[in-house]
Amino acid sequence: MKSPLLSIWATAVFLTFLSQSASGKQCVCELKNLDRPFPMDKLDNIGTVASECNRTITPNQMEEVDVLTLGLQRRLEQLKDSMAVLEKEDDGELYGAVSLRIIELELAEVLELMAKLKGITRSRQQLSQATSSELQNMMKEMLNLEEFDRMQVVKKHRENQRIKRDLAICQHGLQVTPQPPTPARGHCPQGQLVSVSGPRTYALTQYGTSYPYGAWGKDPKPPPGKENMHWLVALTSSNVYANYIRQYSSLTTIVLGVGPTDTVIASSNPTTNTIQGPNVVMYGDALYYGCYYTPSICRFNMTARTVTNVVLPQNSGYNNKYTFGYQEGGYTYTDLDFATDESGVWVMYSTPENFGNIIISKLLTDSPPALGKTWRTSLYKFTASNTFMACGVLYATRFLNKETEEIFYSFDTVTGEERYNLKIQIKKMQTNVQSLNYNPQDRMLYMYSDAYILSYDVIFR
The missing domain is CATH 2.115.10 (Tachylectin-2; Chain A)
Structure with a gap:
């Protein structure tokens, strides 16, 4: 992103000739910036925020939720099986007391997993809201920086990206989605x-x-x-x-x-x-x-x-x-x-x-x-x-x-x-x-x- 924006800044600079010697051996010129200087600090700040977002949000976070959900599912199945065994074999004495204690421990694990899953889900929602706000602010800042685009470098770059995207979509459309096999009815190639x-x-x-x-x-x-x-x-x-x-x-x-x-x-x-x-x-x-x-x-x-x-x-x-x-x-x-x-x-x-x-x-x-x-x-x-x-x-x-x-x-x-x-x-x-x-x-x-x-x-x- 820095390269086109630096090019934008450069276009706002003009050379104005002030004097030249009679012999033609020496000329003096003055470098004048006819526009306000390009705000590099803002661009650097946007880069920092983007890097922080990439560091904070990772695919592993979604996998963590999946792992907890699967673990909770298996714990519930185990708890259900333990309850079925207790109902079937409870003798009302020592065996029943031990089985109830096991079920109590399994239930505690389920509640702990649910609490952890709830906490992670809540934190992910807060992170999503914060990230959305940061992205909106970054988009506003980038639009403000486009005021320096005297030669419409960014606009042409964006148009090129759009053309590339449309071309990729067109090429993808030409590649027919693989269809399921169509064997004669009643005769599956994979068998019965x-x-x-x-x-x-x-x-x-x-x-x-x-x-x-x-x-x-x-x-x-x-x-x-x-x-x-x-x-x-x-x-x-x-x-x-x-x-x-x-x-x-x-x-x-x-x-x-x-x-x-x-x-x-x-x-x-x-x-x-x-x-x-x-x-x-x-x-x-x-x-x-x-x-x-x-x-x-x-x-x-x-x-x-x-x-x-x-x-x-x-x-x-x-x-x-x-x-x-x-x-x-x-x-x-x-x-x-x-x-x-x-x-x-x-x-x-x-x-x-x-x-x-x-x-x-x-x-x-x-x-x-x-x-x-x-x-x-x-x-x-x-x-x-x-x-x-x-x-x-x-x-x-x-x-x-x-x-x-x-x-x-x-x-x-x-x-x-x-x-x-x-x-x-x-x-x-x-x-x-x-x-x-x-x-x-x-x-x-x-x-x-x-x-x-x-x-x-x-x-x-």
Whole structure:
């Protein structure tokens, strides 16, 4: 930054000739600065402040928060396991007293970690506010120093930087985002789904426990520049409706709940074309969901912020008619379940003609969207708690207990083969599963469970 600014200062200096000898052997000139001297002290001060900011704010600070969060998660899991053992094996005497003491010590560790995490979070917020103020002051000072730019050196330098940036964006746009593999449905190159491990991610959303219904995930077909973007839809009205999508720049930011960007579908909630039900997905920078109070599928373009839709087949269930079920009841307004896999977007629904059993339709992701080929299954929807697709195979889950969900059913859209004996278990951290979807890019399941977001590794043989 010093080099162009020193050049600016130099342009304000002029040579004025005063006299010259008759012989031409000697000339005398006077150096005059026709402008006020360049304030080098201000420039040096800006450099000092910038260096201090770089020294104060480091990537290790964010990693420290992540490490504490992970440690707290593991301590809570350990405490939960200890409580389960005590409830199962307590003899009311010595064993119970020892177990209670162990639990007391584990709880103390949890409280200590929470206090430390709270303190660090508070200090990071204060640091962020202070840094923002310093940056604003530095920007004002730099604008004042530009008054010395008589030859517009800084302005031309800035224009060159803008052209370079636009060129880089253009070049990046020409490099097509790697697409997920598109094998023939039912034949995954990685093999057959055999297990689910994790959770790898487990965190409460930025909303806290206010909204237990929702969905989250990562676009399997993101536009350039959004490869690491994660999205979140919480049903913020009656646990049924939503009118905006919240996006985060990375997994870390969504876990920590910082820096979200909200994209509004409609100004009021609920209203025409807003979201009804938790089973939504993002694909190709568009959100697919059940339209509010209509038997239609909505496609919301995140860039153009426009909605197009396609009407469901006649008599298709909507508005809480054919829902997923579990041991204690049903998941309300889950008539439509959207899913992504290697080949695109799918939608699952039911009709009275198919006796409330699940129907699978391939969704053509045009604008407006359209329904493609359709398959009818023998799986009664209320016996399943959720579904997802992987390589053209439908997988259904059911509630086993508060700690375990089970993938028990599959339907292959290539062979038409149905299986009810999979017995693939998923470890839960909360009781209910409001939405579940597979991402073929990272081969992970994204779960929304009682206001918590979780992710799991999908293991193929």
